[in-house]
Amino acid sequence: xxxxxxxxxxxxxxxxxxxxxxxxxxxxxxxxxxxxxxxxxxxxxxxxxxxxxxxxxxxxxxxxxxxxxxxxxxxxxxxxxxxxxxxxxxxxxxxxxxxxxxxxxxxxxxxxxxxxxxxxxxxxxxxxxxxxxxxxxxxxxxxxxxxxxxxxxxxxxxxxxxxxxxxxxxxxxxxxxxxxxxxxxxxxxxxxxxxxxxxxxxxxxxxxxxxxxxxxxxxxxxxxxxxxxxxxxxxxxxxxxxxxxxxxxxxxxxxxxxxxxxxxxxxxxxxxxxxxxxxxxxxxxxxxxxxxxxxxxxxxxxxxxxxxxxxxxxxxxxxxxxxxxxxxxxxxxxxxxxxxxxxxxxxxxxxxxxxxxxxxxxxxxxxxxxxxxxxxxxxxxxxxxxxxxxxxxxxxxxxxxxxxxxxxxxxxxxxxxxxxxxxxxxxxxxxxxxxxxxxxxxxxxxxxxxxxxxxxxxxxxxxxxxxxxxxxx
Numbered sequence: 499x500x501x502x503x504x505x506x507x508x509x510x511x512x513x514x515x516x517x518x519x520x521x522x523x524x525x526x527x528x529x530x531x532x533x534x535x536x537x538x539x540x541x542x543x544x545x546x547x548x549x550x551x552x553x554x555x556x557x558x559x560x561x562x563x564x565x566x567x568x569x570x571x572x573x574x575x576x577x578x579x580x581x582x583x584x585x586x587x588x589x590x591x592x593x594x595x596x597x598x599x600x601x602x603x604x605x606x607x608x609x610x611x612x613x614x615x616x617x618x619x620x621x622x623x624x625x626x627x628x629x630x631x632x633x634x635x636x637x638x639x640x641x642x643x644x645x646x647x648x649x650x651x652x653x654x655x656x657x658x659x660x661x662x663x664x665x666x667x668x669x670x671x672x673x674x675x676x677x678x679x680x681x682x683x684x685x686x687x688x689x690x691x692x693x694x695x696x697x698x699x700x701x702x703x704x705x706x707x708x709x710x711x712x713x714x715x716x717x718x719x720x721x722x723x724x725x726x727x728x729x730x731x732x733x734x735x736x737x738x739x740x741x742x743x744x745x746x747x748x749x750x751x752x753x754x755x756x757x758x759x760x761x762x763x764x765x766x767x768x769x770x771x772x773x774x775x776x777x778x779x780x781x782x783x784x785x786x787x788x789x790x791x792x793x794x795x796x797x798x799x800x801x802x803x804x805x806x807x808x809x810x811x812x813x814x815x816x817x818x819x820x821x822x823x824x825x826x827x828x829x830x831x832x833x834x835x836x837x838x839x840x841x842x843x844x845x846x847x848x849x850x851x852x853x854x855x856x857x858x859x860x861x862x863x864x865x866x867x868x869x870x871x872x873x874x875x876x877x878x879x880x881x882x883x884x885x886x887x888x889x890x891x892x893x894x895x896x897x898x899x900x901x902x903x904x905x906x907x908x909x910x911x912x913x914x915x916x917x918x919x920x921x922x923x924x925x926x927x928x929x930x931x932x933x934x935x936x937x938x939x940x941x942x943x944x945x946x947x948x949x950x951x952x953x954x955x956x957x958x959x960x961x962x963x964x965x966x967x968x969x970x971x
Contacts, residue, residue: 503656504578505552506570507648510563510595511583511611517556520581523641524552524648552648560590564598567606576603578655579648581635584612596626605658606631607651613637717798724798728791735784742777813962816853818891819843822880825860833868837876837897844883846891850962855934859942862927863895863954870899870952885957890940893956901948910944939963 509520555577557563563580570576580599584592596608608631626632635647752764768774826839833839867878881894902910911932935942938958946952 503652504576504659505648505652506575506577506579507552507554507652508557508563508566508577508580509554510557510560510580510586512558512586513583514558516583516611520644521554523644525554526551552652559586560592560595560598563595564602567599567602571603577606578652579607579609581609581611584610593626596632600626600631605655605662607655609633609635609647609651611635611637611639720794720798724791724795728795731784731788731791735788738780738784745773745777813850813852815848816851816856817848818846818851818856818882818893818958821853821857822860822882822893825857826864829861829865829868832865833878836868837871837878839864840877840879842879842881844881846882846884847960849891849958849960851938851958852934856938856958859931859934859956860893860895862931863956866927867895867897867899867952867954870897872900876951889961890957890959893958894953896951896953898951901950902944902946902952903948907944907946911942 507524509517511517555566557566560582563582567577567580580596582592582595582599586592586595590598592610592612596610599606599608610632613636633647633651635643752761822841826833864878864880868876870876871878876898878898879894879896881896883892884890885892910928912929932942935956935958939962940956940958943955943957944952945955
């Protein structure tokens, strides 16, 4: 679309006759419009176009000219050109007027019209110091010269205006393109970060899957000998009980031994083997051994659970909040002296899961959070919410503990990896939790900042994928 040329001109001169002359030169259509119409009717010619005419406004003092320029700018109809007389008593002279006009509209083209000046032209040009928008027209002037100046300078104003507009459009386009490139770069960086994160999760999943297969084999191999050791241990406890009964009977009959040397020999042997101590220590050893065997069996069971073997439970709908609350009641003694528990539950639906195993995950995360608080009392925050897709829920357990070092963070889900002292943990809690979450087609993520705390986030599907009809089909 072609922009119409701006042919608006302002004349600032204190002589009314000058205004009449300029109007006859620049705006002739008023005088000859009727004659043109008659010629067109008589000779069949097209009416003369008005593209060569100008729109002329008059001002008789510099202040009045400035007011017209400001009004034209406010109306978004600026002047392209101003003819300014050099002397306009009693107000501003031409130089003052041009300075004020350029302050209001720097793009205004100006022609000085005068027969004489109180100052030299060099001084005038040095004061104005803008020669590319200023021309001098000395009186008496020629009509053709005036019209040529008007045509040339309005065209120059229009070209400058169009160039500035085009430059602004280009700058806007460059700015918009820069924004698009920035957004694309940000999206690319986010995608790269997400891919790295997913790649790390994939590597971890593959590693844990391999460890799970190894754990399943180890658990299977250990389970058999532990089974008959546990069975034999029960039998051994029964045998010892009978031996103690028999020993008690012998001790009761010791007084009826008639031979003094035999009685002395029995007393000496009883003192030599420390029979009274053995009667007290053997039950303690048996009890501790039973506890050790039970602990080994539990470790083997945890290994089997981590590797997802021997799992025959059925999934069922359960209230996650209810499970969290019941788990907190179970571990209340473990955490009440170490941290305050804050619940920030969101609106979530019941989920399809194995409730006892999800409770075990919650228990492991909460107990670990309590143990991470250290000597100072901390805070454990449990949050829940629904993912935007409404197909997954999430559970967060955040603590204010010491945090996990980056090198350790990479290994926390590996079986038997623990930073706790010997005897304080098996290193299977988080690996077991990881296996349970994987079994539920979910994921478990962790973020930790040294000195600030750790947050575990468990994401679980509302419905198990394998239960959906389309998946079965």
